[in-house]
Amino acid sequence: MGAFADATEAYQTPRLIKLGPNLYGVTFTLMKMIPARFILSRAVRNGELGPDTVIAETTSGTFGLALAMQGVQLRRQVILVSDPVIDARLYRRLSDLGAQVERVPASSAQIVGGYQAARLARLAEIKTEHESVFCPEQYSNPDNPRSYSQVAELLMETFGQVDCVVGPVGSGGSMCGTVSYLRSVLPECRAVGVDTHASVLFGHADGPRELRGLGMSLMPANLDHSVFDSVHWCQAWVAHRATRQLHQQHALFMGPTSGAAYMVARQEAQANPQALTVVMLPDEGYRYQDTVYDDQWLATQGYVDEQLPEGPVLVDRPEQVVGAWTAYAWARRSYAEVMMLGDNLVGKR
Known part of the structure; x- marks a missing residue:
């Protein structure tokens, strides 16, 4: 009987799905x-x-x-x-x-x-x-990122070499934990974070956000900015369209945070064909059947006729919003190093 997992233990191990010649999805039913x-x-x-x-x-x-x-x-x-x-x-x-x-x-x-x-x-x-x-305190408890050592171990056991990890950022646990453990063996492994506009995580001013599951109004203590090589921000309709593509092209029924991460990872893998890229896909799409997976709902939001951008607009400052998908070279720096402008932080504006 000991060989059988209980209901919650079975949710921990992701499926590793090939999404392209050098791109694999780390696909969870419930990553949290x-x-x-x-x-x-x-x-x-x-x-x-x-x-x-x-x-x-x-x-x-x-x-x-x-x-x-x-x-x-x-x-x-x-x-x-x-x-x-x-x-x-x-x-x-x-x-x-x-x-x-x-x-x-x-x-x-x-x-x-x-x-x-x-x-x-x-x-x-x-x-x-x-x-x-x-109180588990997911935003500040160091056991949150620490728990993802098992994901890093699975990736190492499966692939041996992992050149880039792409994933959505919320509490900071999954990306910071997984990449930090990988870098203990693979120091050159790149980390690409995915956020949404009007989120304070990487320098935007807080504001209304349409995209559920991405973005924060407060800075979580578990977010180690120095982990990230680059950061991407996308609008809700971009994430929704990418989520549907992930389903239609790979039969992966995921939520919009996964769709946003997939879009960024696909571009990253295409730009670096010799590198192995993995993308964190946190949860399935059942909560979004009446929204992201409903064409009528998408039409009421004005999203149906939009086409995905071919790639992000590269910006000189994180807080710049130019189009629906932007990217910035964070270069493994702290928040203060990136955001300091004279004696003022962008976050104080």
């Missing part, structure tokens, strides 16, 4: 299960997650789903603080798993830091309302 299992398992071993301890976290996406699934396995109460616009399919699934989902008020969008700041404030209140609470 990796840090969720790792963080909670360590908390149980360390005595931080006792039998009556409540698991509480701020999340608007799949990390919350992974925690809810683990809550079932561990028999722990799970409280998730999320946005008022949380996907309805995800909300129903979380509720069916027994998680308590709290949504911050819509008016929170107007405060500094937006929904993310409001969610963190509510999480702090929850800590005072229960005798024992454990």
Whole structure:
């Protein structure tokens, strides 16, 4: 019986799918299960997650789903603080798993830091309302990037040589963790991050974002900017169109963060035909059946007739927005090194 994985363990191992002569997809059903299992398992071993301890976290996406699934396995109460616009399919699934989902008020969008700041404030209140609470803190817990050593090991065992890793950036865990471990053996391995406009992660001013799953209003402590060789930003319609291409051309049914990463990785692989490129594809597309995979919805958004750009516009400064897809040579520098203009940081504007 020991040879069989439990329901959540089975979600950890990605499928490696060939997408081109020198391009492979690291394809997950639910990538956030990796840090969720790792963080909670360590908390149980360390005595931080006792039998009556409540698991509480701020999340608007799949990390919350992974925690809810683990809550079932561990028999722990799970409280998730999320946005008022949380996907309805995800909300129903979380509720069916027994998680308590709290949504911050819509008016929170107007405060500094937006929904993310409001969610963190509510999480702090929850800590005072229960005798024992454990917060995984995916944005700052070093066990998040640390957990991705298993992905790096799988890539090394499978390919031996990995020249470039492309992936979407949110908490910083998957890209920073995977690439850091790879570079302990392959120091020249390149890292290409994928973000969206109006996200603070790589120097844009915070603003409204159409693309779900990409972009942040607050800077996560786990994001090590010096990992990245280059960064790409794309608009929502670009990610949506690329997501549909990934499905139509490779039968991979993924979400729009995966589509955006695939688009960037395809361009990267074509530009470097002698290098082996892998792209992180975080989760499947079931939450987006009524949006990205619905032609009528796309038409109402004005996306149907748009054609994907052939490549990104290379910009001189990260904060420049020129067209639907831009790229910047970050060159493994810190945020301060890149963004400093005289005595002022772009993020302070």
